Amino acid sequence: MNNNSIVRFISTFICFGIETALYLLKGGLKFYIWCFILLSLGGLVVIGGALQGYYGFIVTGLTDQVTWGLYLANFVFLVGVAAAAVTVVFPGYVYKHKEIKKVAVLGEMLAIAAVSMCMIFILFHMGRPDRLWHIFPGIGIFNWPNSMLTWDVVALNVYLALNVVCGFYYLYKKYMGEPTNDRWYIPLVYIACVWALSIHTVTAFLMNTMPTRPMWAHSILPIKFIITAFAAGPAFIIIAFSVIRNNTDLDIPDKVFHFLSQIVVWCLGIALFLTISELVTELYPGTEHSFSLVYTIMGKHGLTMIVPFFWTAMVFMVGSFILLLNPKIRKNLTILPYICLVAFVGIWLEKGMAFVLPGFNPSPIGEFSEYTPSIVEIINCIGTWAIGLFIFTILAKGAVGVLLGDIKYKEYPDS
Amino acid sequence: MSDDIKKDRAEEPELTDQSRRSLFKTMGLGAASLAGAAALVTGSDDKAEARTTFAEFFQKNYRLMSEQEKKESVKRLETRYEEDYGRKVKVGYEPAEEGVLFGYALNIQKCIGCRRCVKACVKENNQSRHTTEIEWIRVIKLEKGQFSEAALTQGGYPGGDYGIQVGGNAYRNAGLILEGQHYYEPEKVPEKDSFYLPMQCMQCEKPPCVKVCPVRTTYRDPDGVVVIDYNWCIGCRMCMGACPYWARRFNFAHPTLPAKELNTDMHYLGNRPRVKGVVEKCHFCLQRTRKGRYTSCIEVCPVGARKFGNLLDPESEVRRILDRKRVFRLKAEFNTYPKFFYFVD
Numbered sequence: 001m002n003n004n005s006i007v008r009f010i011s012t013f014i015c016f017g018i019e020t021a022l023y024l025l026k027g028g029l030k031f032y033i034w035c036f037i038l039l040s041l042g043g044l045v046v047i048g049g050a051l052q053g054y055y056g057f058i059v060t061g062l063t064d065q066v067t068w069g070l071y072l073a074n075f076v077f078l079v080g081v082a083a084a085a086v087t088v089v090f091p092g093y094v095y096k097h098k099e100i101k102k103v104a105v106l107g108e109m110l111a112i113a114a115v116s117m118c119m120i121f122i123l124f125h126m127g128r129p130d131r132l133w134h135i136f137p138g139i140g141i142f143n144w145p146n147s148m149l150t151w152d153v154v155a156l157n158v159y160l161a162l163n164v165v166c167g168f169y170y171l172y173k174k175y176m177g178e179p180t181n182d183r184w185y186i187p188l189v190y191i192a193c194v195w196a197l198s199i200h201t202v203t204a205f206l207m208n209t210m211p212t213r214p215m216w217a218h219s220i221l222p223i224k225f226i227i228t229a230f231a232a233g234p235a236f237i238i239i240a241f242s243v244i245r246n247n248t249d250l251d252i253p254d255k256v257f258h259f260l261s262q263i264v265v266w267c268l269g270i271a272l273f274l275t276i277s278e279l280v281t282e283l284y285p286g287t288e289h290s291f292s293l294v295y296t297i298m299g300k301h302g303l304t305m306i307v308p309f310f311w312t313a314m315v316f317m318v319g320s321f322i323l324l325l326n327p328k329i330r331k332n333l334t335i336l337p338y339i340c341l342v343a344f345v346g347i348w349l350e351k352g353m354a355f356v357l358p359g360f361n362p363s364p365i366g367e368f369s370e371y372t373p374s375i376v377e378i379i380n381c382i383g384t385w386a387i388g389l390f391i392f393t394i395l396a397k398g399a400v401g402v403l404l405g406d407i408k409y410k411e412y413p414d415s
Numbered sequence: 416m417s418d419d420i421k422k423d424r425a426e427e428p429e430l431t432d433q434s435r436r437s438l439f440k441t442m443g444l445g446a447a448s449l450a451g452a453a454a455l456v457t458g459s460d461d462k463a464e465a466r467t468t469f470a471e472f473f474q475k476n477y478r479l480m481s482e483q484e485k486k487e488s489v490k491r492l493e494t495r496y497e498e499d500y501g502r503k504v505k506v507g508y509e510p511a512e513e514g515v516l517f518g519y520a521l522n523i524q525k526c527i528g529c530r531r532c533v534k535a536c537v538k539e540n541n542q543s544r545h546t547t548e549i550e551w552i553r554v555i556k557l558e559k560g561q562f563s564e565a566a567l568t569q570g571g572y573p574g575g576d577y578g579i580q581v582g583g584n585a586y587r588n589a590g591l592i593l594e595g596q597h598y599y600e601p602e603k604v605p606e607k608d609s610f611y612l613p614m615q616c617m618q619c620e621k622p623p624c625v626k627v628c629p630v631r632t633t634y635r636d637p638d639g640v641v642v643i644d645y646n647w648c649i650g651c652r653m654c655m656g657a658c659p660y661w662a663r664r665f666n667f668a669h670p671t672l673p674a675k676e677l678n679t680d681m682h683y684l685g686n687r688p689r690v691k692g693v694v695e696k697c698h699f700c701l702q703r704t705r706k707g708r709y710t711s712c713i714e715v716c717p718v719g720a721r722k723f724g725n726l727l728d729p730e731s732e733v734r735r736i737l738d739r740k741r742v743f744r745l746k747a748e749f750n751t752y753p754k755f756f757y758f759v760d
Contacts, residue, residue, distance in 0.1 A: 056691035058547065058668035067652045067665060127650015127665065127692030130472070134630045134649050141476055141631045141647075149629040149653055211749060212623070212659045364661040364746075365555060365597070365614065 012409060016175050019407050020398045027397070030247065038390040045383030048376045049124070057127060059376040066360040066371035070381050071125040073352035075118050077232070078388070079203045080225060080351065082114035082159065084233015086196035087263050093189050099253045102403070106244070107237060108167035109395035111196070115160040117388035124380050148206045155199040162192040167395075171402045176409045200225045213359045215292030220281075224274045225351070231267035232347040234260040235340035240396065242337040250400050257333055261340075265324040268317060268343060275314075275350075288366075295368065296358040303361075305370045309353035316346025467495045477644040477683060478634060488646075489683055496681075496688060500674040506681045509705040511638035517699050517754065518639070518726035518733040520742070521613060524759040525720035528604045528611035530554050532712035532721065536615075539700060539711035540686040541678050543670030551664065551697040552615045552712060556599040559608045562586045615712075616641065616662035616697035617745070617753030624654035624663065633694075639726070639754055640699050642684040648693040655694060659749045663696045699723075726754065 027035075051059050062069045085107035092101035123129045134140040135153065144150040166189055173180045204222035211217045238260050245252045279297075282290040296306045320343035324330045329339070361368050373381075401407040474480075474488055489506045496504045533552045536542070542549040567585040605611070622641050625633055632647040633654055655663045669691040681687040685701035700710035704723075713721045724731030733756075736742065740758040747753075 056668040057665065060667075062665075062667070064655070064664055065661075067655045125651065127652065127694075128648065131647070131649045134476075134632070134647055141479075143629050143631045147627050147629040147653070149627065149651065153629070210623075210627075210657050212657055360656075364659050365553065367597070 012176060013172060015409065016172050016407075019175075020401065023401045023407050024394055024397055028247075031397070035390065035393065038386045038393065041386035042383050042390055044379045045120075045387065048380035048383060051376050052124070052380070053129075059374060061372045061374040061377060063369060063371065065363045065367060065369040066357070068125070068356060068360065069371055070352075070357075070373045070377045071121045073356040074381055074384070075121040075125065076203055076207075076225075076356055077348050077352045078114045078117045078121065079156070080200050080229025080347075081233050081236060082111045082118065082156075083196040083200040083226065084229045084237070085111035085114075085163065086193050087230055087234045087260065088237060089189060089196075090193045091259060093186065094193065097259065099256050100259060103241070103250075103252055103256065105167055105170050105399050105403070106240065106396055108163045108170075108192075109399050110233075110237060110240065110392055111163040112160065112167065112395060113388050113392035115156055115163070116391050117384055118156060120384045120387060121381075124384070148202070148209055151202045152199075152206055155195070155202045159192070159195050159199050162188065162195055166192055167399075171399055174402045175407055197226060200229050207356075207359070212364050213292070214289035215296075215355075215359045218278065220274055220278055224271065224278070227267050227271045227274060228347045228351055231264050231271055232344050232351075234263045234267075235344040235347075238264070238340045239337045239344070240392070242333065244396065244400060248400050248404070250404055254331075254333060257336060258331060261324060261330050261336055264340065264343060265321060265330065268321040268324065271347070271350075272317060272321060291362055292358050295361050296354055300361075301368055303368050303370050305372065306354055306358045309349050309357075313346050313350035313354055316342050317350060320346060467491050471646055474646060476631065476647045478631070485683070492681075492683070492687060496677075499688075500672075500677050502674060502677055502679055504677070504679040504681060506683055506687055507685075507702060507705075508683045509701075511636045511640070512705065513637070514725075514727055516639040516726040517618065517704060518724060518737075518756065519618070519699070519754065520722040520733050520736045520740075520756045520758055522720040522722070522759065523610065523612055523757050525718045526554075526611045526613060527718055527720075528554055528556060528599070528606070528609070529717065530604075531715045531717060532613060535711040535715035536697070538676065539678055539703075541670075541672055541681070541688045542695075543666065543668075543672060543689075544676070545673070546671045547666075547668045549664045549666070549670070549695070551662070551695075552613055553597045553661070554611050554613045555597045556606070556609050557596070557612055558587075559610065560587060612757075614660055614662070614745070615755070617660050617751070617755035618697075618699060620752035620754060621750065623657040623659065623749070623751055627653040627657045629653065636684070638705070640701060641696075642698055642701070643693075643695060644684065645687070645689050645693045645695065650692040650694065652694065659746050659751065660753075663694050665694050666691045 060069060088100055088107035089104045091097040092104035123132070126132070135142060135150070137144075142150055142153075144154070166185070169185060170180060201222045204225040207213070207216040208218055208221040238257060241252050241256065241260075244250055279293070282293045291300060294300055295303065296310050298304075299307050320339050323339050324343075329335060357371060360371070363369070398407070470491055471488075475484070477485070477488075480488065485508045489508050492506045493504055496502075496506070530552075533550050533554060536552050537544055537548075537550055540551065542551070562585055564585060566587070569584075599606075618639055618641050620635070620639065622633075622635060625631075625635060625641060628634075629651060630647060630649055632649070633641060633643045636642050650665070652665060655665060666689050670689055672688055677688070678686060680702055682702035682705070685698050689695050700708075700712075703710060709723055710721075713723050722732050722736055724733035726734060726737075728734060736758055737756065740760060742756050742758045744753050744756055
């Protein structure tokens with residue numbers, strides 16, 4: 001690359017940015033209302049964040065017994081959603097599924113949005129977010145490879161970078177009307193596919209390497225995390241694709257939906273199988289190490305806070321699995337997104353509420369204490385989800401604009 | 416990784432606040448706004464305190480500080496505490512003594528569950544009290560084992576009518592910890608049919624909390640005490656998830672500590688007042704033990720159940736107990752090698 005081509009790349013990339021930004025401002029009433037709602041809800045984190053920053057974690061429902069709460073639960077779930085971008089990228093690039101390859105970039109955009117949400121949730125989870133720089137390698141101390149959390153930091157940040165580079169490079173090349181340079185682009189996409197597995201695996205390792213918490217210290221955890229993520233992620237992508245298909249000119253063929261819904265249904269099936277394996281393994285011998293699980297599914301000592309979440313999750317997951325098994329329902333693209341929404345919520349309940357939260361009960365000395373999220377925590381979670389959805393909306397809209405050819409490079413005579 | 420950092424830092428021990436500040440400026444972070452954020456987070460509006468907060472913000476991990484930096488840091492803390500509490504304080508930074516490995520032994524046969532150790536610890540170690548209470552020692556009440564014939568028909572395997580031999584838990588063993596056992600409030604101790612098991616940080620030789628800490632703010636000092644640099648902790652609470660003994664406490668709010676109750680004899684890694692959003696725990700009263708004194712829980716114990724000493728000294732009290740008494744450790748299956756031993760005569 002000589003100097004001229006670098007200058008050209010920078011100038012055209014700036015054009016790409018500006019044109020995309022201008023394109024994002026154009027939209028129908030529905031788009032504006034949607035963005036307005038998301039931004040208003042997202043603004044809530046300013047209030048919630050200020051309260052938590054000023055008063056400390058006393059405004060949350062957390063205690064010394066249950067020190068990880070709603071923030072970490074959402075974080076774990078969203079790492080899965082981010083990883084699940086691979087369910088469109090992998091078929092597109094490795095199976096060479098043509099229709100999926102055309103829209104695979106939307107999966108990368110989802111990954112970027114989901115990882116952004118993860119990072120906001122982590123900042124909310126930290127007692128001292130002002131000291132974040134302490135973990136930056138070089139100026140702070142990065143306890144790698146000892147601390148599993150540092151592995152997660154590496155995994156997530158590299159994954160974000162991979163998706164930003166792959167996604168925006170692909171869109172930029174589309175914008176320029178040039179083919180991608182596959183000599184480095186394709187290997188990078190393959191790396192991103194494998195890396196997607198690593199982020200959720202490492203998040204599982206973060207939890208199951210703590211023998212203090214017997215419910216988590218289970219070697220089934222990494223595969224269960226990945227399987228539930230590969231059900232929830234494509235479920236969300238199906239919903240997003242339906243919205244895009246109904247509201248833009250981008251034609252996403254039925255085949256794409258059929259392919260994704262098959263991934264959802266099989267992953268849901270395997271997830272249920274893994275749940276059954278876990279229940280039998282823990283409950284049959286019934287040692288004290290199963291108390292967390294007993295607390296989750298039927299309550300313990302009259303404390304039943306998690307029970308409704310667990311059973312709702314089970315009903316949602318089993319229900320959507322059975323419905324999706326029926327090809328007539330699965331191929332009906334009008335109801336498919338709604339079933340996917342049920343599956344998505346079901347897995348959020350199963351993984352976030354009914355798995356991360358009860359892990360701290362009983363405490364290492366055998367104490368059970370209920371954790372009820374406070375209003376500040378709920379506000380912050382809603383706000384963060386809204387911010388994440390807004391990021392995804394913007395990224396997806398821009399990507400759709402490029403894919404449609406609405407955003408296209410035009411050579412000006414004087415440039 | 417950290418060895419490289421250590422080396423870098425060792426080569427330039429005179430790295431001043433100013434140069435560190437400019438380092439941040441070159442990173443484009445905007446030092447002033449960060450300090451503003453820091454002031455917001457600590458909830459302080461006082462100017463002098465904001466200045467101290469500003470300087471503390473750029474301070475490095477205690478373990479990597481040069482002697483000079485430690486001195487400056489301690490001086491800053493003294494100024495801050497004197498302003499906050501209006502009393503003259505002394506923040507020490509005595510290092511671990513060579514040839515010393517602290518160990519603790521507790522005689523559960525003697526403990527009467529009076530919890531004087533808990534209260535003395537709160538007082539000595541400047542823990543938050545009155546509104547938000549933090550206690551490092553937990554005394555768990557255990558009811559003595561019982562046999563009840565009535566219970567033979569309760570809680571066994573289901574399906575007794577179908578020829579399966581079933582039996583309930585007629586014997587309830589001592590040591591079964593149920594909810595709320597450390598919240599007991601009797602008129603008098605010891606209660607009939609109960610015995611007591613105090614728990615605190617076990618100062619493990621292989622501490623899981625140290626392993627999981629992403630920023631190495633908690634580490635094992637050479638005298639075997641697992642310490643925390645409260646100024647480096649990011650509050651991620653990984654350590655609280657990993658500790659098998661539930662020894663760690665989080666500052667959910669700015670600690671409430673009346674000035675007249677302040678213990679003015681402090682140690683940087685020990686009992687100096689903490690800030691909100693960081694984790695703390697028992698550190699064997701570093702401010703005392705590194706000067707050859709007993710911990711406050713030992714001094715206050717009315718029955719002499721608590722013993723302490725240098726594990727490397729064969730004649731020390733704790734070593735003699737290990738040699739002669741019936742000693743066990745809690746949750747030995749976690750393989751963390753605690754230096755907190757329980758024994759009976």
